[in-house]
Amino acid sequence: MTRLNGKVALVTGAARGIGAAIAKAFVEEGAFVYLTDVNDEGGLVAAGEFGDRAAYARLDVRDEADWHGVTDAALSARKRLDIVVNNAGITGFENGATAHDPEHASLEDWRAVHATNLDGVFLGCKYAIRAMRPVGVGSIINISSRSGLVGIPGAAAYASSKAAVRNHSKTVALWCTAQGLAIRCNSIHPAAILTPMWEPMLGTGPERKARMEALVRDTPLRRFGRPEEVAALATLLASDEATYVTGVELSIDGGLLAGSAANPG
């Protein structure tokens, strides 16, 4: 387990879910990992599991001053930053059911989703390049979504923000190559990965099982994905096994987008 030996990584939204799984996989592969989040309590617990192989830092991805401070602190302590995973994201449904269709969504809700999902990734890429430029090598991994590849009538801002992440990843990849830098940038597009993000939509009680089954009915593998499965893909992109991979989008969706069965309800 040494595919990331000697590398320093920063993962956003790492207190739980996919971000926590990516941080764990990176530590297991030999990296030192900065777990960052706005959930300080969860972030400290998650980072605490890895002893001196990780540290927690508060980083609200919407806040440029946070990016400045955390990347400077990482460079000062570790002298390098090799991997940045822009993972933090919100659906807009965190506080319950709200209209997110194109006809009824409020501008405020639309902007709030884009602030985290898109502005956060823009800043993450900007500060990753700034931190990686002195060495000239690095891997930026942006967590988009299946929702960035198809229209989602009930989650317009989420879909729009994730589509923009897909495109911006390619722009960043090309910018870096044009600068003569071996800084790679790729996007990962998960669908239906069982994390706390789903809790407000799944609920509790007897309907939970039926809701879960309904949500993966159109998924060819007929199940939710696991955060560890996304982490495995991120590990590959972060490692030196993927040094010729840049500007690509990788789906991890149980086969959902392979055919025409997808129902973007």
Ligand code: NDP
């Ligand atoms: P979770 O909601 O489980 O975890 C997201 C983490 O990000 C939370 O700890 C959350 O903190 C944190 N966070 C929220 N806003 C910010 C912010 N402004 N700055 C820093 N951290 C923040 O999500 P998942 O693990 O499920 O998702 C991770 C990524 O994967 C997201 O980008 C998501 O869109 C994407 N994705 C997930 C899919 C899935 O099925 N799970 C499918 C497709 C894409 P807090 O809880 O305090 O808000």
